[in-house]
Amino acid sequence: MITFDDVSKSYPNGHQALSHVSLHVDAGEMIFVTGHSGAGKSTLLRLVGLIERSTQGQVIVGGQNLGKLSPRRVPYYRRRVGITFQDHRLLTDRTVFDNVALPLVIAGYSHRETGRRVRAALDHVGLLGKERHLPESLSGGEQQRVGIARAVVNRPAVLLADEPTGNLDPELSREVMRLFVRFQQVGVTVLIASHHLDLIRQMGKRILSLQSGRLATDSGQPLP
């Protein structure tokens, strides 16, 4: 589903965020990406979500070489990828319902279909009763779940989560992780960047660790 072939990403200021990363993720797989802050976790996710482009090497997602995707096609690609952010990035002046509905409005779904899907997504994250609330009136964990509902409402093939448990207590963190497992169980490829090593070890999934932009270990196995 996701293939990195000798991928590097450097910024104009000279910072090398990723160096020669090669990896492969099967469809329906769930993977944790870990490492210190600045190790390149977020960059790796941003390359898959095509928020940024690699400066070297190829990123292939779902058979699509992202380097060859024209800017005009980028929006349509992004509709097939769901993303959650550590800082949630919710629209504070919109209700929970409107926040979750955003990807569907963008994709041009009908009013009825949008309502149906938004309520289904909110049901999954356990926030059905809060659709009329504004994000600020929710707890951090609830806001993260609104973000997850928004990420999956368009039924993406790939789900990317950047530090989804960043500010949550251990119990809430486990709950959020279980939510991601449920999406994996129905066939979504899930990539989670997290530095909560204890928590992700409990999940029993494949773990990639990055060090200074290089892939250091894959599921605890040092790479050659």
Add this chain to the structure above:
Amino acid sequence: MTRRARPARARAPARGLLEHFSAWLTRHAQVAVSSLGQLTRTPGATSMTTLLIGIALALPASLHVSVESVRAVMAAWDRSTQVSVFLKTEVDDRKAAALGEAVSRWPEVDAVHVLTRAEALAEYRTFSGMGELVDSLDANPLPAVLLVQPHPGPTPGSGSPGTPGAPGALVDRLAALPEADGAQFDLEWVRRLQAIAGLGERTATVLAGALGLAVLLVIANTTRMTIQGRRDEIEISKLFGATDAFVRRPFLYTGLWYGVLGGIAAWLCLGAVGLALGGPVARLAALYGSDFRLQGMGAGVGAALVLGGGLLGLLGAWLAVSRYLRAVKP
């Protein structure tokens, strides 16, 4: 739970063309209405911007309307312009009639009306208000007059100052007639007025260009500030696959509304000016024996203002959003 997420491709909605079109239409209608609603939520700022645009549009429009009104009057004057040839007093009516007949066959002459000495006196008595004085005279002191109507110029009243040479030549030729005492031609001031009107028209055009640009910049700047306030929304929308067109749409509608509302405001301004000046202008015109009226407050000018405003609004918003979108390209 298990029927939840699937790969998007496999579940892409199979929608008919008609449903697709109606969804597209609904989307546009929603954005149009919501952007108008957004404007009504800030009535102070909206009405100030609208009024600014309205005044900027009304200025060149009112100048244009004034020039057009003067033009319409001048066209009538142009047609009535004639050369008066005063004949020597010894030329009697019969000779005058024969001369008139001859002059009317000149190629540069359209028509000749012969005013006999008696007719000239009668006319003088009627219009001068000095009938008694005229009656007290022993003999008729007035000469016969040929009222010569020149062929209309190639473009009468079209705004070009015209070539004074040709009518001037006609005057000279008429004055040179042995029977003529003199020939008088009052077109010069009409020509000057035409030149002034032409200058006015040009001024209106230049002003329209400059103020049109001002409207464009006002709307572009207003859009730019709106974008600043909605940065987050745009960024997040783009992360979830919003196309440039999707991002642009609400701003284009806002620009369109500003322009249309500004056009309506301009039309109302123009109407108010017309109401305020209409009475005095009509009275002034009546004093000159003219039925001159301010023209062009009609639906045509209104439609042009609204349409022009709308187009400028669209263009201004487009420029602002496109600049922003270029800056945030991934």
